[in-house]
Every structure is written in structure tokens, then in C-alpha cells.
Amino acid sequence: MITMTFKRILLEEWFDKYQFEVDYDIGESGVKFFKLGQLDLDLDNVELRYTQHLGNPELRKVIAFFYENLTWQNVAVTTGAAESIFSIMASLTNKKDHLIVECPNYPSFWYIPQSLERQMELFFLEFEEKFQPTLETLTGMIKPNTKLICLTHPNNPTGSVITEKWLRQIIEIIEERQIYLLMDETYRDLTFSDPLPPAASLSSNVISVSTMSKVFGVPGIRIGWTASLDESIIQGLLKVREQTTICNSALNEAIALQLLQKKDKLLVDILHRVKSNYKIVEDWMKNQENLEMIPPEGGVTCFPRFKDSTEKLCRFLVEKYRTFTVPGYCFNMDSFFRIGFGGESEELKSGLEKLDLAIDEI
Ligand SMILES: Cc1ncc(COP(=O)(O)O)c(C=O)c1O
Incomplete structure (x- = not known):
């Protein structure tokens, strides 16, 4: 019998299952993907x-x-x-x-x-x-x-x-x-x-x-x-x-x-966009009664805590509203979930609106 110590990574399984099918991706951990022709x-x-x-x-x-x-x-x-x-x-x-x-x-x-x-x-x-x-x-x-x-x-x-x-x-x-x-x-x-x-x-x-x-x-x-x-x-x-x-x-x-x-030239625009996107998340967080969050000091992700199951929330959000986030079980921390704010501002705003709906319904 072959011993297999390599296991699938829960995070990568979640990405494979949902990320390619969604309308609003607010779970990715990088800035908006470039196309070759844009570079x-x-x-x-x-x-x-x-x-x-x-x-x-x-x-x-x-x-x-x-x-x-x-x-x-x-x-x-x-x-x-x-x-x-x-x-x-x-x-x-x-x-x-x-x-x-x-x-x-x-x-x-x-x-x-x-x-x-x-x-x-x-x-x-x-x-x-x-x-x-x-x-x-x-x-x-x-x-x-x-x-x-x-x-x-x-x-x-x-x-x-x-x-x-x-x-x-x-x-x-x-x-x-x-x-x-x-x-x-x-x-x-x-x-x-x-x-x-x-x-x-x-x-x-x-x-x-x-x-x-x-x-x-x-x-x-x-x-x-x-x-x-x-x-x-x-x-x-x-x-x-x-x-x-x-x-x-x-x-x-x-x-x-x-x-x-x-x-250096590329970074000026990228950092500017990331900071203004974070402002969108920051403003949105002010109205969240069911979430608590430590403000990020860098990067393109934050990790709010939710009162209920984040797996249930993220699955409901992606299946009903085609909006992608990442549940905390992928990081060994069930009460939290990841929001990524590195993408397009309009997509982020729409994704957060869908997240509002999902939180209300859950
Ligand atoms: C902190 C960190 N390190 C490393 C990686 C792996 O990145 P890559 O192999 O795409 O360079 C990731 C990807 O999510 C990451 O978030």
C-alpha cells in the first residue's frame, strides 16, 4: 500500500470549486489580474x-x-x-x-x-x-x-x-x-x-x-x-x-x-487603488452590526469576525449571490472570513452589497 501524506488544501479546494464561476470576486488575495496586452x-x-x-x-x-x-x-x-x-x-x-x-x-x-x-x-x-x-x-x-x-x-x-x-x-x-x-x-x-x-x-x-x-x-x-x-x-x-x-x-x-x-512607477497606481478600495470597506464596516474587524495595516485582505457560521455565510453568498469570499475554516479560524479588496472598486461595492443581503438572510 502507498502511504500518502500529501492532502488537498482546503483553501485551494474552495477556490477551485467557486472562484471561476462568480460575478463578484471579493475574496482574492491580490490586486486585479492584468491581461498580457495591458502590460x-x-x-x-x-x-x-x-x-x-x-x-x-x-x-x-x-x-x-x-x-x-x-x-x-x-x-x-x-x-x-x-x-x-x-x-x-x-x-x-x-x-x-x-x-x-x-x-x-x-x-x-x-x-x-x-x-x-x-x-x-x-x-x-x-x-x-x-x-x-x-x-x-x-x-x-x-x-x-x-x-x-x-x-x-x-x-x-x-x-x-x-x-x-x-x-x-x-x-x-x-x-x-x-x-x-x-x-x-x-x-x-x-x-x-x-x-x-x-x-x-x-x-x-x-x-x-x-x-x-x-x-x-x-x-x-x-x-x-x-x-x-x-x-x-x-x-x-x-x-x-x-x-x-x-x-x-x-x-x-x-x-x-x-x-x-x-x-516604482507601477506601485504608485497600485497602492493608490488599494488604499481607496480599503476606504470602501472601512465605510461599509461602519454599518455592520454582526461583524467586528481589526483594521488591516497593509495588504489587500481583511478578516472580519461573524456571529454565526462563516462557512454557511460564504457558501450561501457564493451559491445565491455569485459573490466570492473565503470562509475561516480554510485558515483554521472558523469565526472569521476573508474579504479581498485588491480588485475593481465597482466589483467590490457590488460584492459588499450582496454580502449585506446574505448576512441579513442568514
Ligand atoms: C502570504 C502568501 N505567500 C505566498 C503565497 C503563494 O504565492 P505564489 O506561489 O502565487 O507566489 C500566497 C498566495 O496566496 C500568499 O498569500
Whole structure:
């Protein structure tokens, strides 16, 4: 008999079942998807060959430039952040190692260690603490065999952002104990006030992971990256990659490169739209008697708490009103559900109106 430790991810099942069928998508965790023709790219001369295993050096250089003291050799370009997370966990940890994973979070963070049969514990963010991690709770969970701590800030789905002071404190602790911190910075460029420093620049015990998927609205190109001052992390990832995806798509690397070369210009419009969309959610929340919410400080998602079953609410909303949100059971937190505000403003307004109707009827 074959032992299968890989299970389907509840969040991805929910997406597969509903997201492609709806009229109003207010559950997605990125900005509005771009069409290729909207991006003004020059792709005619892209050679459709295998690329270097760790990614196109020019693209690695552009990414390294975001981190003060890193060179292109400290960067690996991967098939989305998803491949980075998998490869880091697979190469850095073994079955005797313990991992601490912040929750709620992008669910792969706990599915991958479970699939790889690592010892993993969830570290929950609490509504009562404004979804801010507490240092005492986190350090209390560290064991002699803890190898990796995984945090995501701005957080998906809560939108919470740790302070720079907190980040520096946890880095001090992991350095003392020779633990690694995987910091998922997917939403860093969408922080509403000053962003945190890119964490990989602060210590060789930190691994930064990020992606083109959410901020730039191009998840379909499947390009993400890992950055670390510790080159053995990049070399470890390479060994996993050679046995899985081999290299990235040449076409998708070219798209990522051209977009990142005009990153600052693109970000002005994107951040402006995200902030004005959040205002729509903020105003809408003022009239909600059955919901409570911690205002997000970055990203494109928020995580309100509902008095009744959120699975019932989200299923009713999608089946009756063709409006897509994400129930909290996908994040191990049943009383909450995710609203995404990265899309078109009109779609967001209509989706929220449908959500009002669904809440009344439930
Ligand atoms: C915080 C976070 N990290 C990583 C990912 C994976 O992104 P991708 O593999 O598309 O780059 C997601 C996707 O939802 C996410 O929300």
C-alpha cells in the first residue's frame, strides 16, 4: 500500500470549486489580474529555452537590489513563492526538526511540513491582540530542536503588520538560538504606512520570500523568489528545484524582469487603488452590526469576525449571490472570513452589497 501524506488544501479546494464561476470576486488575495496586452511588454526576442536553475541572473540582480546588502547570488527565482516555501522547508529541515508557523497564514505554511512529516506547531494570532504576535508566546514555543519560524507580514488574511522593533527583537532571539526565520514579505510593498525593512538584509538567519503574484497582479506567471544572506539556503533550494521544476519559464521570467524594472512607477497606481478600495470597506464596516474587524495595516485582505457560521455565510453568498469570499475554516479560524479588496472598486461595492443581503438572510 502507498502511504500518502500529501492532502488537498482546503483553501485551494474552495477556490477551485467557486472562484471561476462568480460575478463578484471579493475574496482574492491580490490586486486585479492584468491581461498580457495591458502590460506594454516586449517579448518577441525571448528565447524559449531552459533558463539557469536559480533564475535569470539579470532578474536575480534586480531582485537583489531591493535588499541593501545582498548580491544576485543571494537570490533564487522560483515558481511562485509557493515553490520557495516548499523548497526551503524540504531542504533546511528534516523529520527531527520542529517548525513554528504563524496562523492564520497562507495555508501551505502548515500543509507542507505536515506532508513532509516535520514536527510543526501553529502559533495563533489573536483578535483580542489585534492579530499582533506576542514575543512571550512565540519564544515560549521554541524547543531545543526548533529549526524554523515562519511569519507573514503584512499578514494574509488579517492585514496585521508587526513593528520594526518586534522584528528586530525576534531576530535577536533566533540568532542567539541558531534558528532560521522565514519572513514572507509578499505584501510588503502594499504596507499602508512605512514598510518594514526587507528582513533578509537584517541577518543571515533570516530568509525572505516574496512574489509577483499579489502586488503586481500577475499570479499566472508563477514567479516568486527567496533571498538570504546565507548562500547555503539558496544552494539547498537548488537541490530541491533540480528534482521538481528544474527552472522557471523563460517567458515568465522576462515578464517579471520587465515589470520589476518599472516597479516604482507601477506601485504608485497600485497602492493608490488599494488604499481607496480599503476606504470602501472601512465605510461599509461602519454599518455592520454582526461583524467586528481589526483594521488591516497593509495588504489587500481583511478578516472580519461573524456571529454565526462563516462557512454557511460564504457558501450561501457564493451559491445565491455569485459573490466570492473565503470562509475561516480554510485558515483554521472558523469565526472569521476573508474579504479581498485588491480588485475593481465597482466589483467590490457590488460584492459588499450582496454580502449585506446574505448576512441579513442568514
Ligand atoms: C502570504 C502568501 N505567500 C505566498 C503565497 C503563494 O504565492 P505564489 O506561489 O502565487 O507566489 C500566497 C498566495 O496566496 C500568499 O498569500
